[in-house]
Amino acid sequence: MSKPIQVLLTDDSPTMLQVLTRLLSAQPDVSVVGTARDGEEAVALARSLKPDVITLDVQMPGMDGLGATERIMAETPCRILMVSGAPDTDLSFRALQAGALEVIAKPQGAPEDVARFGVRLLSAIRLLAEVPLVTQRNEGRSTAPTLTPGTRVAGFGLVASIGGPTALASLLWLLPRSLPYPLFIAQHITPGFTVGLHRWLSSLSPLPVEIARASEMPKPGTVYLAPDSHHLRVGMQGEFVIERASGSTFPSGDLLLASMSRAFGAQAGGAVLSGMGEEGAVGLNAIRRAGGLTFAQDPETCLVAGMPEAALRNKATEHRVSPEALATVLRALEGVPPAPPSPQGM
Structure with missing residues (x-):
């Protein structure tokens, strides 16, 4: 039997710590090696215990989860x-930018909510334990591929999961407000956190960031997110198609990119960024087969390299780029001019 996952739990509620300790300790593959009541204590225990996974309450008295994340990632x-009781704030995403891997919502207090939270927490701990520990991120010096002058796209899709918010932040703030085509983002996210992601990206991006609405036509120079717990696709007339998500992975990057390949053909563009698993590779391949532009984040610059590696392995793209190099590509692309009006009387 492999060594149990060593977990340090942090929460300012003694009752919550007791409940979670009992729940996790009942699992043969998990060992709770310590509990902390605030950020300062979590930093000290992280240094002495060196656990495999740390859960951090976002909002705590004294040093909050963001401050603790910054200290832990700098020292040990x-x-x-991250565990957040206020998913509509941007504090969790600032912690992700500081080095946290994932964020989930706290229970509301009812016993059944706490039980469901325990299941989600256990699943997230097991998932993160499989992520290679990155102690220093490579900023990447990859060179942007040379494009044929006048290369046009009708829209560009970005797919990301764990580590994606950091990559998106590095990319979006380098783009001009005058970008002549829309950007579509499929960032895997826990239900309830889309509003917080929207607010955080809006604070970083020169481009306006919006949550897509069904049947809406996308505007050039605008970044679009899928609505909370929904998939986002592009219809054959270029309009947004929104559908309720099922399963555990949403919004789907494969659905978004494949729909773009059908709607835009050779004028579709897409990139797969940091994330675990293989999501996005199938959709990116569809864009490549349609003659569009495809890219994968350079695995050396990823917090988690699984998704870009899958895209490269499956020949969905030949181009590996850092977020900064991808921004150079996006700045060089031109938009598709609007169709001329139909002649009157025809």
């Missing part, structure tokens, strides 16, 4: 799972 890097 560890896989950090």
Whole structure:
């Protein structure tokens, strides 16, 4: 039997710590090696215990989860799972930018909510324990591929999961407000956190960031997110198609990119960024087969390299780029001019 996952739990509620300790300790593959009541205590225990995974409450008295994340990643890097009671704020995403891997919502207090939270927490801990521990991120010096002058796209899709918010932040703030085509983002996210992601990206991006609405036509120079717990696709007339998500992975990057390949053909563009698993490779391949532009984040610059590696392995693209190099590509692309009006009387 492999060694149990060593977990440090942090929460300012003694009752919550007791409940979670009992729940996790009942699992043969998990060992709770310590509990902390605030950020300062979590930093000290991280240093002495060196656990595999740390859960951090986002909002705590004294040093909050963001401050604790910054200290831990600077002193004793560890896989950090943020637990937020206020998913509509940007604090969790600032912690992700500081090095945390994932964020999940706290229970509302009812016993059944706590039980469901325990299941989600256990699943997230097991998932993060499989993520290679990155102690220093490579900023990447990859060169942007040379494009044929006048290369046009009708839209560009970005797919990301764990580590994606950091990559998106590095990319979006380098783009001009005058970008002549829309950007579509499929960032895997826990239900309830889309509003917080929207607010955080809006604070970083020169481009307006919006949550897509069904049947809406996308505007050039605008970044679009899928609505909470929904998939986002592009219809054959270029309009947004929104559908309720099922399963555990949403919004789907494969659905978004494949729909773009059908709607835009050779004028579709897409990139797969940091994330675990293989999501996005199938959709990116569809864009490549349609003659569009495809890219994968350079695995050396990823917090988690699984998704870009899958895209490269499956020949969905030949181009590996850092977020900064991808921004150079996006700045060089031109938009598709609007169709001329139909002649009157025809």
